[in-house]
Amino acid sequence: MPTARKARMKRKQTQKAWKKRQKLRQLFELDRKKIKCAQIFCENKKWIAPSADNRNLATVESIHRIKFFTLIRALRKRFKNRRIEVLDEGAENSSFARKLQKKVEKEFGPNSIRVIRTDIRKRGVPTSNLVNTPSERLVETFGKNRFHLVVSSFTGLNYTKVNSVKALANAIEVLRSGGEARICSNVIKDSDIKTIEKNFRNVYIVRNEFRIVIFKR
Numbered sequence: 318m319p320t321a322r323k324a325r326m327k328r329k330q331t332q333k334a335w336k337k338r339q340k341l342r343q344l345f346e347l348d349r350k351k352i353k354c355a356q357i358f359c360e361n362k363k364w365i366a367p368s369a370d371n372r373n374l375a376t377v378e379s380i381h382r383i384k385f386f387t388l389i390r391a392l393r394k395r396f397k398n399r400r401i402e403v404l405d406e407g408a409e410n411s412s413f414a415r416k417l418q419k420k421v422e423k424e425f426g427p428n429s430i431r432v433i434r435t436d437i438r439k440r441g442v443p444t445s446n447l448v449n450t451p452s453e454r455l456v457e458t459f460g461k462n463r464f465h466l467v468v469s470s471f472t473g474l475n476y477t478k479v480n481s482v483k484a485l486a487n488a489i490e491v492l493r494s495g496g497e498a499r500i501c502s503n504v505i506k507d508s509d510i511k512t513i514e515k516n517f518r519n520v521y522i523v524r525n526e527f528r529i530v531i532f533k534r
């Protein structure tokens with residue numbers, strides 16, 4: 318086949334795949350309503366001991382079964398000592414982000430890491446460094462290829478009744494290639510993972526019970 322025709326076909330295929338991935342994230346009127354409901358629900362919910370440090374670096378590490386400091390060290394190597402951008406999505410009152418940042422900066426210096434926290438709630442969460450956005454709108458908020466690491470510990474994927482694929486597709490798209498997403502959720506179906514694998518050829522997914530690790534090539 319002539320090279321020009323081949324290139325045209327390849328371009329068409331890439332565009333088609335891009336459109337399909339965009340459709341996966343698309344929010345319909347019903348999804349928007351569900352997100353609004355989740356926000357109201359979360360803002361009114363009395364979480365267990367909301368002011369207590371019930372989620373911190375150690376507890377988040379134990380649910381994900383990984384030492385995040387070690388992971389950041391590996392990411393720094395992978396990305397040639399560049400500043401590592403971390404997204405802690407659905408962060409609530411967790412001190413995970415703050416403690417991880419402190420530990421990494423102590424070892425590698427200021428500006429070695431930046432952690433951004435998000436949550437669907439406007440009220441009831443500490444607002445410093447917090448971006449008010451749902452898991453299903455991460456690309457809209459941050460753009461694509463922004464973070465080296467996305468951490469999601471029982472957040473929108475558990476509480477919002479929108480199809481999990483939309484939140485997973487967002488987590489993947491905000492990741493840089495070479496980055497990874499560490500997700501804990503017990504509502505993601507195997508069929509959701511299959512849909513993601515079918516549409517994102519550049520990801521490798523490992524699942525262990527409620528822990529899902531997504532590597533982006």
Ligand SMILES: C[S@@+](CC[C@H](N)C(=O)[O-])C[C@H]1O[C@@H](n2cnc3c(N)ncnc32)[C@H](O)[C@@H]1O
Binds near residue numbers: 355407408438451476
């Ligand atoms: C159980 S807390 C988990 C908090 C934190 N990740 C941790 O490890 O402690 C759930 C948080 O997810 C937030 N949340 C619920 N639905 C969300 C959504 N669709 N997008 C973003 N955050 C959401 C809630 O507001 C709440 O703060």
